[in-house]
Amino acid sequence: MATGRTHxxxxxxxxxxxxxxxxxxxxxxxxxxLSERSVPTVSSEELAAAAGVNSAKLRKDFSYLGSYGxxxxxxxxxxxxxxxxxxxxxxxxxxxxxxxxxxxxxxxxNYGGFASRGFRVAALIDADPAMAGKPVAGIPVQxxxxxxxxxxxxxxxxxxxxxxxxxxxxxxxRLVAAGVxxxxxxxxxxxxxxxxxxxxxxxxxxxxxxxxxxxxxxxGEEAASTDGTGPVTAVRGxxxxxxxxxxxxxxxxx
Amino acid sequence: MATGRTHxxxxxxxxxxxxxxxxxxxxxxxxxxLSERSVPTVSSEELAAAAGVNSAKLRKDFSYLGSYGxxxxxxxxxxxxxxxxxxxxxxxxxxxxxxxxxxxxxxxxNYGGFASRGFRVAALIDADPAMAGKPVAGIPVQxxxxxxxxxxxxxxxxxxxxxxxxxxxxxxxRLVAAGVxxxxxxxxxxxxxxxxxxxxxxxxxxxxxxxxxxxxxxxGEEAASTDGTGPVTAVRGxxxxxxxxxxxxxxxxx
DNA sequence: CCATCTTTGTGCACGCGTTCACAAAGACAT
DNA sequence: ATGTCTTTGTGAACGCGTGCACAAAGATGG
Ligand SMILES: NC(=O)c1ccc[n+]([C@@H]2O[C@H](COP(=O)([O-])OP(=O)(O)OC[C@H]3O[C@@H](n4cnc5c(N)ncnc54)[C@H](O)[C@@H]3O)[C@@H](O)[C@H]2O)c1
Ligand SMILES: NC(=O)c1ccc[n+]([C@@H]2O[C@H](COP(=O)([O-])OP(=O)(O)OC[C@H]3O[C@@H](n4cnc5c(N)ncnc54)[C@H](O)[C@@H]3O)[C@@H](O)[C@H]2O)c1
Numbered sequence: 177m178a179t180g181r182t183h184x185x186x187x188x189x190x191x192x193x194x195x196x197x198x199x200x201x202x203x204x205x206x207x208x209x210l211s212e213r214s215v216p217t218v219s220s221e222e223l224a225a226a227a228g229v230n231s232a233k234l235r236k237d238f239s240y241l242g243s244y245g246x247x248x249x250x251x252x253x254x255x256x257x258x259x260x261x262x263x264x265x266x267x268x269x270x271x272x273x274x275x276x277x278x279x280x281x282x283x284x285x286n287y288g289g290f291a292s293r294g295f296r297v298a299a300l301i302d303a304d305p306a307m308a309g310k311p312v313a314g315i316p317v318q319x320x321x322x323x324x325x326x327x328x329x330x331x332x333x334x335x336x337x338x339x340x341x342x343x344x345x346x347x348x349x350r351l352v353a354a355g356v357x358x359x360x361x362x363x364x365x366x367x368x369x370x371x372x373x374x375x376x377x378x379x380x381x382x383x384x385x386x387x388x389x390x391x392x393x394x395x396g397e398e399a400a401s402t403d404g405t406g407p408v409t410a411v412r413g414x415x416x417x418x419x420x421x422x423x424x425x426x427x428x429x430x
Numbered sequence: 431m432a433t434g435r436t437h438x439x440x441x442x443x444x445x446x447x448x449x450x451x452x453x454x455x456x457x458x459x460x461x462x463x464l465s466e467r468s469v470p471t472v473s474s475e476e477l478a479a480a481a482g483v484n485s486a487k488l489r490k491d492f493s494y495l496g497s498y499g500x501x502x503x504x505x506x507x508x509x510x511x512x513x514x515x516x517x518x519x520x521x522x523x524x525x526x527x528x529x530x531x532x533x534x535x536x537x538x539x540n541y542g543g544f545a546s547r548g549f550r551v552a553a554l555i556d557a558d559p560a561m562a563g564k565p566v567a568g569i570p571v572q573x574x575x576x577x578x579x580x581x582x583x584x585x586x587x588x589x590x591x592x593x594x595x596x597x598x599x600x601x602x603x604r605l606v607a608a609g610v611x612x613x614x615x616x617x618x619x620x621x622x623x624x625x626x627x628x629x630x631x632x633x634x635x636x637x638x639x640x641x642x643x644x645x646x647x648x649x650g651e652e653a654a655s656t657d658g659t660g661p662v663t664a665v666r667g668x669x670x671x672x673x674x675x676x677x678x679x680x681x682x683x684x
Numbered sequence: 685c686c687a688t689c690t691t692t693g694t695g696c697a698c699g700c701g702t703t704c705a706c707a708a709a710g711a712c713a714t
Numbered sequence: 715a716t717g718t719c720t721t722t723g724t725g726a727a728c729g730c731g732t733g734c735a736c737a738a739a740g741a742t743g744g
Pocket of ligand 2: 283285286287288289529530531532533534535555556557574592593597600601616618633634
């Protein structure tokens with residue numbers, strides 16, 4: 177069994193609660209929209225509605241950043257946009273590499289919202305030699321062999337993994353070894369990373385399964401009596417082949 | 431306020447905590463992998479490691495489903511796979527529609543892991559007349575005009591929105607009106623839905639911004655040690671500080 | 685300058701989720 | 715059967731996040 181597995185750090189992020197950090201981008205988006213409409217100030221109530229959160233929660237969130245509001249008036253939109261951007265580190269340029277330029281990787285590369293917030297696609301990397309040199313979204317795909325050099329040359333600290341699940345850990349290891357300390361993982365796998373490296377995952381399959389759970393519950397509640405419990409048919413064991421790539425654990429270590 | 435209810439209906443999900451529900455797919459994935467390797471039983475410790483969670487948490491999660499383990503031995507893999515699948519509602523077929531077949535929508539349609547768990551892409555819908563009839567991932571794209579009919583004919587209750595942000599709310603409204611009660615939203619917008627409809631969002635931009643926040647913190651802390659001008663030196667009270675780490679639940683029904 | 689009105693900032697209580705720690709349950713050997 | 719050893723299932727403590735409710739701050743008008 178694994179030895180000395182360090183405990184989970186509990187997220188002591190310099191005073192700002194993790195839950196708040198996760199909402200800041202939400203506020204920023206709403207504020208940016210207001211800014212584009214030249215709205216000068218906004219109340220916590222209005223902004224909260226736009227962001228889909230409780231107004232008290234929003235005020236408390238902002239209180240962690242400092243007191244940027246004016247009582248009786250609200251918050252200055254432009255100032256708040258700047259403060260949140262600065263807090264999130266969006267005032268600087270973040271070169272990002274995407275590894276695995278398949279269906280998803282290509283879509284990500286083409287995604288406009290990527291660059292809209294200081295994130296710049298510095299390079300696209302794929303293991304397929306046939307793709308090397310081919311431009312995707314105007315950026316030529318480079319081969320995995322040069323991964324380390326690419327990371328180093330561009331000062332990349334954020335990497336996006338969009339390879340098949342089987343290759344994800346290996347790619348992750350190389351990224352980390354090359355200096356990447358933040359990873360966004362789209363592959364359905366648990367990535368093991370050393371301390372100090374952040375991993376966030378996006379998993380479509382998990383989201384759908386959670387929705388299915390609630391969906392089933394809704395249906396069950398509606399027809400509570402008509403649906404007998406226990407018609408245990410169709411046990412979905414491992415009858416057929418399982419997903420070619422869609423079935424491996426996935427979580428965040430750290 | 432004019433906006434509809436935004437409160438959380440307490441989410442009394444059949445006794446199973448929301449946080450647990452969100453982890454079930456994770457366990458299921460790990461268990462499926464074990465099943466494929468014909469592993470008969472697994473201990474909470476092993477499974478927890480594979481899923482990247484605390485073993486006590488895993489045991490407590492399973493305890494909500496019932497007592498499926500055998501003390502001194504562990505859990506029967508096959509049985510647990512079935513129990514979790516059933517709990518998540520994966521023993522039945524879930525027809526899903528994807529609206530907005532652009533870069534992302536096409537990638538999603540091509541995604542194999544989609545169908546691997548009872549989710550079936552029943553239809554692809556796009557507003558672009560030029561796309562109508564064109565097959566994507568072997569499925570002909572249909573026009574938005576027929577959205578309501580498609581939903582009804584296929585008994586779709588889960589919809590995926592991959593349209594531009596500006597069209598998301600409108601598409602959402604139509605989906606809901608047509609009978610969809612679960613939505614997975616990829617567009618960077620807050621969707622307003624009536625009570626009883628679940629919305630989960632996947633937002634690449636937000637994930638990157640959260641990573642950037644921690645990345646900036648790491649860089650700042652590093653510099654603080656080399657830079658003598660640091661204002662606050664004793665950030666950590668008494669030790670025990672573990673790495674930063676960062677992961678936020680992301681569980682949030684609507 | 686004072687009164688009133690609006691909205692912030694936050695103290696406080698509560699509930700959920702996490703983790704520890706351990707008694708009990710059962711397998712397995714003797 | 716009895717003892718030992720492994721592992722579950724869970725009681726209890728704790729910490730985080732959420733939301734209420736309100737005093738204080740400041741704008742606005744007279
Ligand atoms: N397509 C989706 O909508 C979707 C949704 C959720 C998750 N995912 C996951 O994202 C990943 C990619 O999905 P996809 O549909 O783009 O698959 P894909 O097969 O189209 O693309 C995978 C790409 O990764 C490349 N690759 C393989 N091994 C590599 C390696 N070691 N280093 C670098 N590149 C490598 C391949 O050459 C290929 O171009 C998969 O893990 C999938 O499960 C995809
Ligand atoms: N591409 C990515 O990697 C990525 C990542 C994160 C989020 N997103 C978001 O996902 C959404 C789609 O991204 P994309 O890159 O695929 O964009 P895209 O422009 O390539 O595709 C959008 C598609 O939606 C269709 N559409 C527009 N209005 C519609 C309507 N009212 N009804 C039905 N279909 C409609 C368009 O015809 C087009 O085919 C955007 O909101 C984007 O912000 C994309």
